Amino acid sequence: MIEPAFILVRPQMGENIGAAARAMLNFGLTRMRIVDPRDGWPNSRAVAMASGAGRLLDNAGLFKDVATAVADCDYVFATTARPRELVKPMVTPERAMEMARAMAAEGKKVGVLFGPERAGLENEDVALANAIVTVPVNPEFPSLNLAQCALLMGYEWRRQTEEIAPEIMGLARTEFAQRIDVEKLGDHFEARLDDAGFFYPEEKAEGMKLNLRNMWARLNLTRAEVQTFHGMLRQIAWKLKRQGDE
Amino acid sequence: MIEPAFILVRPQMGENIGAAARAMLNFGLTRMRIVDPRDGWPNSRAVAMASGAGRLLDNAGLFKDVATAVADCDYVFATTARPRELVKPMVTPERAMEMARAMAAEGKKVGVLFGPERAGLENEDVALANAIVTVPVNPEFPSLNLAQCALLMGYEWRRQTEEIAPEIMGLARTEFAQRIDVEKLGDHFEARLDDAGFFYPEEKAEGMKLNLRNMWARLNLTRAEVQTFHGMLRQIAWKLKRQGDE
Numbered sequence: 001m002i003e004p005a006f007i008l009v010r011p012q013m014g015e016n017i018g019a020a021a022r023a024m025l026n027f028g029l030t031r032m033r034i035v036d037p038r039d040g041w042p043n044s045r046a047v048a049m050a051s052g053a054g055r056l057l058d059n060a061g062l063f064k065d066v067a068t069a070v071a072d073c074d075y076v077f078a079t080t081a082r083p084r085e086l087v088k089p090m091v092t093p094e095r096a097m098e099m100a101r102a103m104a105a106e107g108k109k110v111g112v113l114f115g116p117e118r119a120g121l122e123n124e125d126v127a128l129a130n131a132i133v134t135v136p137v138n139p140e141f142p143s144l145n146l147a148q149c150a151l152l153m154g155y156e157w158r159r160q161t162e163e164i165a166p167e168i169m170g171l172a173r174t175e176f177a178q179r180i181d182v183e184k185l186g187d188h189f190e191a192r193l194d195d196a197g198f199f200y201p202e203e204k205a206e207g208m209k210l211n212l213r214n215m216w217a218r219l220n221l222t223r224a225e226v227q228t229f230h231g232m233l234r235q236i237a238w239k240l241k242r243q244g245d246e
Numbered sequence: 247m248i249e250p251a252f253i254l255v256r257p258q259m260g261e262n263i264g265a266a267a268r269a270m271l272n273f274g275l276t277r278m279r280i281v282d283p284r285d286g287w288p289n290s291r292a293v294a295m296a297s298g299a300g301r302l303l304d305n306a307g308l309f310k311d312v313a314t315a316v317a318d319c320d321y322v323f324a325t326t327a328r329p330r331e332l333v334k335p336m337v338t339p340e341r342a343m344e345m346a347r348a349m350a351a352e353g354k355k356v357g358v359l360f361g362p363e364r365a366g367l368e369n370e371d372v373a374l375a376n377a378i379v380t381v382p383v384n385p386e387f388p389s390l391n392l393a394q395c396a397l398l399m400g401y402e403w404r405r406q407t408e409e410i411a412p413e414i415m416g417l418a419r420t421e422f423a424q425r426i427d428v429e430k431l432g433d434h435f436e437a438r439l440d441d442a443g444f445f446y447p448e449e450k451a452e453g454m455k456l457n458l459r460n461m462w463a464r465l466n467l468t469r470a471e472v473q474t475f476h477g478m479l480r481q482i483a484w485k486l487k488r489q490g491d492e
Contacts, residue, residue: 137273232439
């Protein structure tokens with residue numbers, strides 16, 4: 001599978017190119033292309049900012065215009081902050097990267113265009129894309145910079161490739177107590193509380209016990225936590241009895 | 247609907263606080279809290295960086311520690327880059343903000359903790375949260391900065407609108423205890439257990455206490471359950487003392 005290429009169009013500050021490289025690598029993306037950068041290429045400020053992601057810059061392709069940069073792509077997205085008068089499908093970052101994922105799995109090459117700081121892509125650039133991607137920002141404060149835009153697209157790419165949600169894996173790996181042990185914990189507390197006259201008045205006792213059982217069951221205690229609760233109850237009982245004996 | 251508070255814990259550089267404010271406002275979020283910032287508060291570098299998002303800083307609450315900052319929250323997420331040994335549900339940013347959206351719609355207050363640059367949140371901070379959020383970054387290059395992490399959480403907040411899963415609605419409607427009450431319950435048990443010599447040997451005491459705090463936070467106790475636990479502990483103590491006196 002060929003991952004999408006992130007294509008920086010006429011980027012101005014080297015720092016932003018470096019930051020975009022870092023943002024990409026966070027999500028495992030390594031294919032960067034650069035179109036007509038303002039300060040030439042290579043750019044030492046870009047290298048300094050990229051630090052651990054420097055190899056993206058080393059391998060970045062340099063192109064003189066957008067048409068050349070997207071020439072080998074099967075599908076191109078243009079990221080834009082503001083609406084365009086161009087008639088073109090407009091998709092969310094999520095949908096765009098879902099599409100990119102599906103296309104990449106089919107052996108297709110996908111490109112994503114990012115415009116220069118401030119001005120953004122020209123209509124001529126956008127015209128070369130198959131679809132427009134717009135991040136749903138607050139219309140009263142749209143201030144995403146180049147690296148942040150690359151970050152969000154990278155995040156969505158990665159998200160679309162995740163197989164198993166981490167909460168499911170985390171849940172699956174937790175050593176929960178077996179139901180029988182939770183039951184015994186309930187017995188232990190119920191016995192001590194019964195001794196202590198907790199279930200009062202008598203006509204409410206059954207309901208109170210049911211509520212407690214329900215609580216223990218829903219807490220999803222681990223094995224260790226069940227032991228902790230037993231231990232706490234035992235230790236308090238022991239200490240208070242001993243105080244009584246003194 | 248009360249939007250989630252983004253809580254910056256011991257942030258170091260003012261620039262990053264300002265950048266986080268901008269990232270938040272991009273997605274319409276305005277409630278920022280700041281815990282013990284390294285360079286004091288207010289911070290002129292933060293203001294300079296925030297530019298159009300300066301009012302977030304003007305309105306930001308300043309807190310001396312995490313416990314105070316989350317005291318009025320009904321549910322707290324901790325953002326972490328690396329896995330923790332603490333037993334706590336781990337969710338994606340998407341799921342976290344889906345949960346936050348549902349809880350906010352029910353009038354609940356949600357907090358999201360962001361750790362200091364480099365080090366990230368301490369285990370003691372994470373112990374106060376109900377759940378952990380981890381951005382699924384490339385394990386070989388995890389380099390999200392504070393503002394980028396806030397950006398991704400804000401993006402997911404904005405992205406979550408309708409289509410709330412029924413299990414999330416159930417969660418949102420549950421009357422969870424506020425963090426301050428969970429904290430007090432922890433204090434109550436810790437005091438009794440300390441009296442009882444539970445935290446032994448001494449060199450392990452701190453770790454045992456942290457594990458207990460973490461457990462109380464992750465159990466998602468309801469208000470009624472917190473009262474039940476207080477009541478159980480009080481009643482057992484009372485009964486056993488009385489037996490001693492006889």
